[in-house]
Amino acid sequence: MTLGFRPPKDPTSFLDYAERLEGRYGFIEIPGSAVESLAQVSLEARAMGYDLTLHARYQDIYPASPEPTIRETSLRILEEDLIRAARMGAMLVNVHAGNIPWTDYPPSGLSPAHQALREAEQKMREEALERALEGFSRLTKLASSLGVRLALENLPAPQEFPRTPGEMTQFLEVPDLYFCLDLGHARMAGEPTEGFLEALGERLVHVHAHTNDGYFDLHLPPASEEVVPFAGRHCTLLVELPPRGVEEYLELYQNWALAGLVPEAIGGKVR
Template sequence: MKLGFSPLTAGLSYPKSFDLAAQLGLFLEITYDQHEMDPRLPGARELAEMGRAAGVGFTLHLPFVDWNIASLVPPMQRLSLERTQRAILFGAEIGAECGVLHTGLVPLRLPEAVAQAHRLLNSTLEKLELAIPVALENLGLFQTDLLETPAELLALLEAHPRYGFCLDVGHAQIQQGPSGPQTYQRLLGHRLIHLHLHDNHGHQDEHLPCGMGTVDWAWVREALGGFAGTATLEVTGGEAGVRQSVALLLGKNLD
């Protein structure tokens, strides 16, 4: 397993993130929305060069802010598709090993609205050109999330074999309870290419450092024993939060 962390979630600048990643042998998960919002951040070419200089690789979180590829409003849906495609090309330029994609929202929970949102999501997944591997992430945190169950995400992945699965263990625990990560792993483990790792107490998306909540990290370590893909720490707490999480997952003191 290759392990990395999200600079945005950790609250670290790129210089500090590259230094920490190089020191610990981690990659960085870049948040594409952050680059759209802040023109001061490096472009794809500069970011790729920073990675080469530091010996640090990347994964990419595709857009999710003010974004909805299942939107019932055509201009919003088209813009979300365009942003996602640009982000995938950004990921290819920085050499990202994979991109993580959310599966859309439908605030209007009427049967026809939900059915139309599913049609739009499926259409978008068909249209996207995948210059990097893309993993669909489990959500189900809020009533507005289009997909509400592990079975729905399984059906979507079976209908779209080009895509992999990103298991977010924190989301799974909130949605399904303490055994949520195991449920997703059992149903979708054959499509697993990436993970998001962070902790919570089972009620809200806290993004705590690993070991600060109630996620079963012993099970996670066992499940990752033979995993050859990538896993990103989406943890708060700055450098200390990253170090604590790496130490718990790898079973060694990094101080």
């Protein structure tokens, strides 16, 4: 596996992280919401030897919306991100599929309408998945023409999708679509890592490594044992932490080097 980090969104801090993590981390995942402000420093990071990936924009993006105008606009925004990624030399674009617009129903046992409402929700979910498959078929054709891998990420909340290995496998029918396993999202969904590995096989090429309490998406540093399944795998593994300080990334690398999961680094050079 190749390690990467999520950078701060201001150029000065970005370069500070890149300089201090050089020789340990091999790629940087650029947030789609900050592509323009980080354009120059991203080029500098590439000159330092880093590869780049891009996390496509996702806030208010609904590529499976039942409203055609919203769906088309969302797909065009994602296409813009693919083109931006190709121009900056990124090797992969990570993307969300979004959510359905409704999960508001009473708990089981509280109302006799519970089951009927759950069935209506499931139907809405299935229809959204069909629209998502169509949209991602379009996006992967563009990604392939640009020489960029498109990786679909699992999401944590009940109204989001894909959330489970079963839902992820429905996207296997889309040619040239790859997958990102977000470990924190899987934990919140109550889904073990092994299920995603078995379901997606070699098309699981990207990992977001962080952890939480099972309820909230806290993006805490992951434990060594959480990345063990990927240590010998040909994949990119992003340590996805908020910009609390570069020291978290340095400490994680040291811990993983001591555990034999990554090469030991001395003085910024990997031994």
